[in-house]
Amino acid sequence: MIVVDDLVREFEVTVREPGLKAALRSIVHREHRTVTAVENVSFTAGGGQVLGFLGPNGSGKTTTLKCLAGLLTPTSGRVEVLGHTPSRRDPEFLRQLGFVMGQRWQLHIDLPVMESFDLHRVTYGLGSREYEDSRDELIEMLGLEPFVMQQARKLSLGQRMRCEFAASLMHRPQVVLLDEPTLGLDFEAQVQIREFVAEYVARTGACVLLTSHYLADIEALCQEVMTISAGHLTYHGPLRDVQAMASDTKRLRAQLVRPLPENELAALDLDGDVNVVEHSTTELVLEVPRGRTGHVVGRLEQSDAVSDLTMVDPPLEETLRQLYQRTGADA
Numbered sequence: 107m108i109v110v111d112d113l114v115r116e117f118e119v120t121v122r123e124p125g126l127k128a129a130l131r132s133i134v135h136r137e138h139r140t141v142t143a144v145e146n147v148s149f150t151a152g153g154g155q156v157l158g159f160l161g162p163n164g165s166g167k168t169t170t171l172k173c174l175a176g177l178l179t180p181t182s183g184r185v186e187v188l189g190h191t192p193s194r195r196d197p198e199f200l201r202q203l204g205f206v207m208g209q210r211w212q213l214h215i216d217l218p219v220m221e222s223f224d225l226h227r228v229t230y231g232l233g234s235r236e237y238e239d240s241r242d243e244l245i246e247m248l249g250l251e252p253f254v255m256q257q258a259r260k261l262s263l264g265q266r267m268r269c270e271f272a273a274s275l276m277h278r279p280q281v282v283l284l285d286e287p288t289l290g291l292d293f294e295a296q297v298q299i300r301e302f303v304a305e306y307v308a309r310t311g312a313c314v315l316l317t318s319h320y321l322a323d324i325e326a327l328c329q330e331v332m333t334i335s336a337g338h339l340t341y342h343g344p345l346r347d348v349q350a351m352a353s354d355t356k357r358l359r360a361q362l363v364r365p366l367p368e369n370e371l372a373a374l375d376l377d378g379d380v381n382v383v384e385h386s387t388t389e390l391v392l393e394v395p396r397g398r399t400g401h402v403v404g405r406l407e408q409s410d411a412v413s414d415l416t417m418v419d420p421p422l423e424e425t426l427r428q429l430y431q432r433t434g435a436d437a
């Protein structure tokens with residue numbers, strides 16, 4: 107459904123030294139610099155999935171999504187969405203695309219939400235039967251019934267975001283771009299949005315591309331992810347393999363049958379590179395370099411305080427922090 111081949115997108119930015127002199131000089135002579143937001147990015151994405159798109163601030167996620175939506179024209183490379191070239195903005199392409207950006211509103215804030223929905227029907231040229239079916243389905247899926255007749259400005263952030271989803275997906279797009287859709291929402295609203303996205307994909311077979319700094323969104327919805335750093339794609343594959351690829355460490359969780367005092371822990375002579383993440387009376391969690399796990403397990407097994415050992419990957423946040431650091435981006 108989506109084919110991106112060697113996508114490059116540059117921006118020309120004006121640079122100016124600080125200070126009054128530089129300000130005056132810039133009136134006659136402006137200096138420009140080229141920022142490469144996305145560099146040689148290639149990937150494909152099929153239907154019936156939510157593909158996670160991860161990367162630190164300024165790494166090129168929104169720029170990529172805007173190229174897919176046709177809001178930006180690539181500097182070079184090929185972008186194809188459902189066989190269309192997005193930058194041409196063909197009506198047939200726009201009818202199959204949904205784009206939701208966290209806290210950027212499409213609903214008219216002074217109108218009751220239902221009236222904004224009616225305007226979307228006109229925008230997308232939906233027949234009345236098709237529109238009503240789709241609208242009622244979305245109202246039910248997103249639980250909008252109690253407030254759909256209110257003005258958008260009077261809604262809470264979470265209620266408004268759910269209405270935004272309905273407005274953006276009223277025409278049942280096959281490709282949906284979600285850029286930080288849960289930004290600023292409370293936990294319950296985040297969960298409602300996540301459940302909705304999963305159900306939408308299951309019902310329609312759409313291809314969803316999701317960026318989110320809330321890793322809970324990614325873990326709940328995506329089996330496949332891409333990571334981008336300073337405009338370069340650094341990984342594309344199963345979410346579960348990101349950990350193995352990116353993290354130099356494993357976490358070792360030891361259940362304790364009795365407290366393990368510090369002096370006993372030190373006597374186990376684990377290793378200088380082993381970090382204690384948690385140490386309570388019932389549990390010890392260690393971060394261990396991947397190549398040292400066998401040694402550390404062997405040492406822990408010598409202690410009669412340790413009853414059970416399990417090896418887990420570090421949390422996704424920690425893995426991504428290491429990945430971003432390694433690729434030199436500012437996390």
Ligand SMILES: Nc1ncnc2c1ncn2[C@@H]1O[C@H](COP(=O)(O)OP(=O)(O)OP(=O)(O)O)[C@@H](O)[C@H]1O
Pocket residue numbers: 117118119141142143161162163164165166167168169170
């Ligand atoms: N219109 C623009 N003009 C100039 N530079 C831009 C423009 N849009 C984006 N950039 C630059 O391109 C780079 C990538 O920005 P982009 O918004 O794609 O990052 P992002 O990964 O979406 O970041 P975030 O997670 O903060 O939303 C940044 O260096 C940014 O400053």
